[in-house]
Amino acid sequence: MQIAQYKQGIFALALLSSTLLTGCQTAPPMLYQWEGYQPQVYEYFKGQGSGAEAQSSKLEADLQKIRATGKTPPPGYHAHLGLLYSQAGKNDQVVEQFRTEKELFPEATLYMDFLLKKLVK
Amino acid sequence: MRALLFKIGSFKIVTALFVILLATGCATKQAYDYTAYKQIRPRSILVLPPVNNSPDVKATYSVLSHATLPLAEAGYYVFPVTLVDETFKNNGLSTPADIHAVAPKKLQEIFGADAALYITITQYGSSYTVLSSAAIVAANAKLLDLKTGTLLWQGSARASNDENRNQNNGGLAGLLIAAIVNQIANQVTDASHSVAGVTSQRLLSAGHPNGILYGPRSPKYQTD
Numbered sequence: 001m002q003i004a005q006y007k008q009g010i011f012a013l014a015l016l017s018s019t020l021l022t023g024c025q026t027a028p029p030m031l032y033q034w035e036g037y038q039p040q041v042y043e044y045f046k047g048q049g050s051g052a053e054a055q056s057s058k059l060e061a062d063l064q065k066i067r068a069t070g071k072t073p074p075p076g077y078h079a080h081l082g083l084l085y086s087q088a089g090k091n092d093q094v095v096e097q098f099r100t101e102k103e104l105f106p107e108a109t110l111y112m113d114f115l116l117k118k119l120v121k
Numbered sequence: 122m123r124a125l126l127f128k129i130g131s132f133k134i135v136t137a138l139f140v141i142l143l144a145t146g147c148a149t150k151q152a153y154d155y156t157a158y159k160q161i162r163p164r165s166i167l168v169l170p171p172v173n174n175s176p177d178v179k180a181t182y183s184v185l186s187h188a189t190l191p192l193a194e195a196g197y198y199v200f201p202v203t204l205v206d207e208t209f210k211n212n213g214l215s216t217p218a219d220i221h222a223v224a225p226k227k228l229q230e231i232f233g234a235d236a237a238l239y240i241t242i243t244q245y246g247s248s249y250t251v252l253s254s255a256a257i258v259a260a261n262a263k264l265l266d267l268k269t270g271t272l273l274w275q276g277s278a279r280a281s282n283d284e285n286r287n288q289n290n291g292g293l294a295g296l297l298i299a300a301i302v303n304q305i306a307n308q309v310t311d312a313s314h315s316v317a318g319v320t321s322q323r324l325l326s327a328g329h330p331n332g333i334l335y336g337p338r339s340p341k342y343q344t345d
Contacts, residue, residue: 028195031193031338032193032194034190034278038187038189038190039297041186041189041202041203042182042186044203045182045186045203045206046182074189074199075189075198075199076189076200076201076203076204079204080201080204082204083201083207084162085202105198105236107165107198107233108198108200108233110233111200111232111233111234114231114232115208116202
C-alpha cells in the first residue's frame with residue numbers, strides 16, 4: 001500500500017518535471033536544428049583528425065533527422081562534414097558539402113570558393 | 122501585539138533593503154555603447170581559436186567548440202570552426218596568440234568575414250576552496266570589424282558547476298541556461314567542458330544587457 005503511494009508520488013513528480021522541461025525547450029524557437037554538431041566538433045578537435053569516418057557517419061545520420069523535420073542545419077555543419085570527407089579522400093563529396101554550405105549561407109561564399117580552388121589544384 | 126508590530130516593522134525594513142539592493146544592482150551596470158556596432162552591423166563572425174591563460178591545455182578547443190551555437194542562434198553566420206583552424210595551421214599559424222596577431226584586413230581577405238571574435242580564457246578547470254571544489258570557466262571576448270579593425274563589442278562571463286540551482290539570474294535566460302546545463306551534463310562527463318558551454322552562452326548569446334546584439338538572420342534583428 002505504502003509502496004503504491006510512493007510510486008504514485010514518483011510518477012507525479014516525473015510528470016511535473018517533464019512538463020517543466022518541455023516548457024523550457026519549446027519557449028524560444030531555435031533558428032537551427034543542432035543535433036550533435038558541437039559535440040562532434042569537440043570530438044574532432046580532441047582526436048586531432050583521427051576517427052573522421054565515424055564522425056562523418058554520425059553527422060550524416062543526424063542530417064537525416066534534420067531533413068525529416070524540414071529544419072536547417074546550423075552554419076558550418078556542411079562545411080565540417082566536407083572537412084571530414086577530405087580526410088577520407090572523398091573529394092567529390094567535399095565539393096558537394098562546400099557547395100551546400102554556400103547555398104544555405106551565402107556569407108560563406110568567399111571562403112568556400114577559396115577552399116574549393118585549393119581542392120582542384 | 123507589540124511583538125507583532127515589531128515583526129511587521131522589521132519585515133518592512135528587510136523589504137526596503139532588498140529593493141535598495143536591487144536598485145543599486147541595476148544602477149552600477151553601465152550600459153554598453155553600441156554606436157560602432159549599430160553602424161557596422163556585421164552579418165558574419167569568424168571565431169578565432171581562443172587564447173588560453175589557464176593551465177589546462179584542453180581549454181582552447183573546449184571553449185571554441187561551444188562558441189558557434191550562441192552566435193548562430195543570435196542571427197550571425199559563424200564560420201566553421203574546425204575548417205578555420207585547419208586553414209590557420211596550413212598557413213603556419215598554430216598558436217592562438219599567433220592567430221590573434223594577424224591583421225584584421227588579412228583575415229577579411231581570406232575568409233570574407235565581416236567581424237572576428239577574439240576570445241581569451243582566463244580560468245578553466247577545477248578550483249579548490251575551503252568550502253567546495255568546483256569547475257570554473259571564465260573568459261572575455263572582443264568583436265572586431267575586420268574592414269577597419271574597429272572594436273564593436275567586448276564582454277566577459279564566468280560559470281561554475283557550484284552555482285546555486287535555485288538562483289534564477291535573468292528570468293527566461295536563467296531558465297534556458299539551467300536547461301542547457303542539464304542537457305550538456307547528460308551528454309558528456311567532462312565537467313569543465315560542460316561548464317564552458319554555460320560560459321559561452323552567457324558570453325555570446327544575444328538578448329541580455331550589454332551582450333552581443335541580434336544579427337541579420339534573427340527575427341529579433343534591430344530590435345535591441
